[in-house]
Amino acid sequence: MTSDMTARMLRLLSLLQTRREWSGSDLAERLSVTVRTVRRDIDRLRELGYPVDSARGHAGGYRLAPGSDLPPLLLDDDEAVAIAVALRTAAGGLTGIEETALRALAKLEQVLPRRLRGQVTALQTSLADIGWENRGPRADPAVLAALAVACRDHEIVGFDYTTRHGSAAPRRVEPCHLVASGNLWYLLAHDTDKDDWRLYRLDRISHPTPTGRRVPPRPVPGDDPAAFVATRLSAAPTRYRAIATVQAPAEHIRTRTPGLATRLSPLTAHTCRVDASDDHLPRIAQTLAALDTDYTLAADHEVLAHLRDTAQRTLRAAG
Numbered sequence: 060m061t062s063d064m065t066a067r068m069l070r071l072l073s074l075l076q077t078r079r080e081w082s083g084s085d086l087a088e089r090l091s092v093t094v095r096t097v098r099r100d101i102d103r104l105r106e107l108g109y110p111v112d113s114a115r116g117h118a119g120g121y122r123l124a125p126g127s128d129l130p131p132l133l134l135d136d137d138e139a140v141a142i143a144v145a146l147r148t149a150a151g152g153l154t155g156i157e158e159t160a161l162r163a164l165a166k167l168e169q170v171l172p173r174r175l176r177g178q179v180t181a182l183q184t185s186l187a188d189i190g191w192e193n194r195g196p197r198a199d200p201a202v203l204a205a206l207a208v209a210c211r212d213h214e215i216v217g218f219d220y221t222t223r224h225g226s227a228a229p230r231r232v233e234p235c236h237l238v239a240s241g242n243l244w245y246l247l248a249h250d251t252d253k254d255d256w257r258l259y260r261l262d263r264i265s266h267p268t269p270t271g272r273r274v275p276p277r278p279v280p281g282d283d284p285a286a287f288v289a290t291r292l293s294a295a296p297t298r299y300r301a302i303a304t305v306q307a308p309a310e311h312i313r314t315r316t317p318g319l320a321t322r323l324s325p326l327t328a329h330t331c332r333v334d335a336s337d338d339h340l341p342r343i344a345q346t347l348a349a350l351d352t353d354y355t356l357a358a359d360h361e362v363l364a365h366l367r368d369t370a371q372r373t374l375r376a377a378g
Contacts, residue, residue, distance in 0.1 A: 067090055070090060071086065071097070071101075074090075075109075076123060080120050139167065139171060202264055206234055209267070210234045214234075218230055220259055221263045222263070230250065232248035232251060234246060235276075243262070246264065258292070293334065297336040297338050301334075301358040302332065302334055303332070303356050305331050308325070308330075308331065322334040333354070341365075344366060
């Protein structure tokens, strides 16, 4: 195999990994060769163990398909470093994946070019995790992977879902996006039964099952999945209500508490409204303490009692 052919086949493999499907004419144009040459190179990739599916037609269509083994992947410099960072840090929101991520990172570092190995080594030595005892709900990586594929392929999926009240029921949805918020993952999807957008926490999803039915992509209202999810989360029902009228401009509070997102809204040029409602009383106290300015509070009795107890303990400790 000549060096030109090798370089062309590597380029072909890289293209196949960046898009779900390519036409033969598009590949030929990208590689500056004929469609016939593309077909021959596809056959060579198959001989090397790459499962490339083809569609009938004049131009033909090609895509990398699942195989019995994982073939080598081509990564550019930025992708290799990004994967190294992700392997080092992503385990914080998943369960049972830490050891697997470290093994994959060791394999990646072994074959990295020298120009990149220093960057990855620096990242490994400079990044550290604080292993809190209670890390909160964590998503199953198998569930995350299955739903990511369904989002990519726009394939209707079914799963069992446990609500915040503990009841379980089957769901059938058009998955759209996976969104991380804090230490939680959410699936943004269109529920086919309710004909409406819904959010599902991944740690409450079990047994995701592809249906084999693919649908056209459904645009998210506002064309911003993260903003849409943030708005839905801020409007979600909570166990305890706590609404603060803060004596400071909204922008001033936003710079001090960026995590409030859509829970913060301006009232006047010098006041704003903060919705600190939550299912967890200590989180409400933390949100209010972070305001660092005067405010009045409309809240449930349980919230006020918790704040009084917290204040009294603080005063006793300071006294």
